[in-house]
Amino acid sequence: MSPNTRIILICSGKGGVxxxxxxxxxxxxxxxxxxxxxxxxxxFGLRNLxxxxxxxxxxxxxxxxxxxxxxxxxxxxxxxxxxxxxxxLPAGNPRMLDWLKxxxxxxxxxxxxxxxDYVLIDCPxxxxxxxxxxxxxxxxxxxxxxxxxxxxxxxxRVIGLLNTNGIKPIQLVLNRVRPKMIASQEMLSxxxxxxxxxxxxxxxxLEDEQVIVSTNRGEPLTLRGSRSPAARCYGNIARRLxxxxxxxxxxxxxxxxxxxxxxxxxATKIF
Amino acid sequence: xxxxxxLNKLIGRQQxxxxxxxxxxxxxxxxxxxxxxxxxxxxxxxxxxxxxxKYVEIDMEEGAVSLETEDRMTALVANLPIKRxxxxxxxx
Numbered sequence: 001m002s003p004n005t006r007i008i009l010i011c012s013g014k015g016g017v018x019x020x021x022x023x024x025x026x027x028x029x030x031x032x033x034x035x036x037x038x039x040x041x042x043x044f045g046l047r048n049l050x051x052x053x054x055x056x057x058x059x060x061x062x063x064x065x066x067x068x069x070x071x072x073x074x075x076x077x078x079x080x081x082x083x084x085x086x087x088x089l090p091a092g093n094p095r096m097l098d099w100l101k102x103x104x105x106x107x108x109x110x111x112x113x114x115x116x117d118y119v120l121i122d123c124p125x126x127x128x129x130x131x132x133x134x135x136x137x138x139x140x141x142x143x144x145x146x147x148x149x150x151x152x153x154x155x156x157r158v159i160g161l162l163n164t165n166g167i168k169p170i171q172l173v174l175n176r177v178r179p180k181m182i183a184s185q186e187m188l189s190x191x192x193x194x195x196x197x198x199x200x201x202x203x204x205x206l207e208d209e210q211v212i213v214s215t216n217r218g219e220p221l222t223l224r225g226s227r228s229p230a231a232r233c234y235g236n237i238a239r240r241l242x243x244x245x246x247x248x249x250x251x252x253x254x255x256x257x258x259x260x261x262x263x264x265x266x267a268t269k270i271f
Numbered sequence: 272x273x274x275x276x277x278l279n280k281l282i283g284r285q286q287x288x289x290x291x292x293x294x295x296x297x298x299x300x301x302x303x304x305x306x307x308x309x310x311x312x313x314x315x316x317x318x319x320x321x322x323x324x325k326y327v328e329i330d331m332e333e334g335a336v337s338l339e340t341e342d343r344m345t346a347l348v349a350n351l352p353i354k355r356x357x358x359x360x361x362x363x
Contacts, residue, residue, distance in 0.1 A: 149292045156300050159343075185275055185287035192293050196300065198343045266275040 005113040006241075008120050009138035009167070013154030015125035017146050018175040021211060021220075022234070023122040024052040029222040029238035031085035035117040038077070040109065042134040043124035044092035044100070053080060054218025055088050062090045063108045064100075073111050082223060087116075102136035109137040127157055135165055142202060144173040147188040156197060171202035173237060178207045179251035183263040190250065201248060203237035205230050301338035305345045312338065319349060328354040 010023050020043075027039040040063070041049040050056040061076035073089075080086040089112065092100060112119045121138055124130035135141075141162050145155035155172075162170050174193055181187035194201050208230035214221045221231035222238070236246045276286045285291075302309070316336040323329055334351045 149296055152296055153299060153303065156303060160304065163343075182289070185273065185289040188289050188292050188296075192289065196293070196296055266273065266278070268274050270272055270274060270277060 005116060006118050006140065007109055007113060007138050008118065008241075009123055009134055009141040009162075010120060010144065011123035011131065011134070011141060011158055011162075012125065012144045012151070013127060013156075013158040014145075014151045017151050018144055018205070019125075020048050020052055020122050021215070022142070022144050022173060022175070022205075022237075023049060023120050024220040025222045025231075025234035026238050026241070027053070027086050027088075027118075027120055028080070028083055028220045029235050030118055030120075030241070031080070031083040032222065033238065033242060034085065035242070036115065037086050037118040037120065038112045038116040039086065039088050039120045039122060040112065041088065041090045041122050042105070043122060043130065044090060045094055045124065045130065047090055047094065049122050050078070050088060050090060051218060052215055052220060053086075053088055055080065056218070059088075059090055062092045063104075064092045066111070067104055067107060073115075100133055102133050105133045105137040127161060131158070131161070135162065135167065138167060141167050141170045142173055143170060143197075143199065144175055145193065145197070146176045147174060147178075147182070147190075147193055149188075152188070152193055152196060159197060159199065170199055172197060172199040173202050174204040176207045177204045177251055182251055183260065183267065185267055189267075190248075202240055203233060203248065204251070205233040205237075206251070297340060301340040301345055304340060304343070305338055307338065312336070320351070323351055327356050330354055 010019050010026075012019050023039055027037050030037045039049060039053075041047045043049075044062070050059055055078050058078050061071045063076065065071045066073050066076045077087040077089055080088070089108070091105075091108070109119055109121070121134050123134040143155050143159055143162070145151045159170060172194065174190055177190065178187055182189045190201065190204055206229040208228055210221060210226065210228040211230050214226075221228060222234050225231075239246055272290065273287070276290055279286055302312075307315075319336055320329065320331065320334055330352045334349075336347065336349045339346050339348050
């Protein structure tokens with residue numbers, strides 16, 4: 001295994017908070033920076049990464065055939081059309097639910113690590129076998145959550161499990177942030193969530209309708225250099241992963257008008 | 272608590288939902304992280320009170336044992352106001 005390959009698990013506990021969207025956008029953004037990136041869809045019961053990348057019609061083999069040696073890794077890897085540095089590998093297909101074991105996952109990830117600079121593992125939701133398999137093959141993790149009470153609670157569970165497995169660093173991405181709701185204190189703030197989860201913040205992603213549009217098209221926002229809010233956020237996260245220092249935006253401090261200043265005053269913590 | 276929360280309290284309005292969410296999360300996470308059910312905590316509380324009551328007279332009504340969590344560390348915090356020490360138990 002190439003010692004320089006970064007293997008990163010992208011997980012959340014709760015479903016529907018944006019794991020797969022983050023994986024797709026980070027994969028594209030990293031590939032655009034010229035690093036060879038593989039995205040592994042470990043959620044083969046309900047796989048969706050192929051759809052978000054627009055590669056759903058090009059999957060022939062999966063990691064399972066590679067492990068059974070009925071095809072070579074190169075045959076199973078689906079190269080992205082526009083971004084040649086990005087390749088997708090589905091772990092399996094929904095008809096074969098019980099075959100994957102932690103050892104299988106470790107074998108397939110170490111094969112990928114020989115050819116790529118980054119391996120991003122899109123983890124299934126939940127904290128059961130699917131999560132454990134995926135977590136067994138990683139050395140670092142990104143936990144993604146939204147400022148909602150149930151998502152934060154589930155993220156906390158996942159962080160506890162990652163800690164006991166000795167996975168580090170673990171970094172946090174806060175998704176679907178709505179600055180206006182935070183300003184009127186009807187949404188947990190970025191500080192609230194990082195205080196509670198006690199993880200370093202890798203980045204936040206602003207709520208953005210363009211994410212839905214890009215999903216419809218199968219073209220991640222980072223693909224065409226979109227300037228939409230979420231696209232900029234995903235791009236920043238990729239650059240921070242690469243070691244660039246990019247200041248975090250604090251949505252609660254956005255806005256220069258009198259009204260925004262008043263809102264900030266009202267949100268001052270007294271005790 | 273924020274300035275808005277204080278103002279809301281003064282005019283009798285509910286606290287902001289973000290503050291409520293944070294309080295609820297901190298409580299539920301303290302329990303999740305320690306894997307202690309409320310029943311077990313209750314049982315522990317009454318046993319701790321019994322032990323402490325052997326040495327000092329405490330206000331059973333005021334005594335509180337709770338879980339608090341900060342930076343992923345969970346602490347068991349007991350706040351037991353002492354009325355007076357029981358001298359006889361110290362000699363024994």
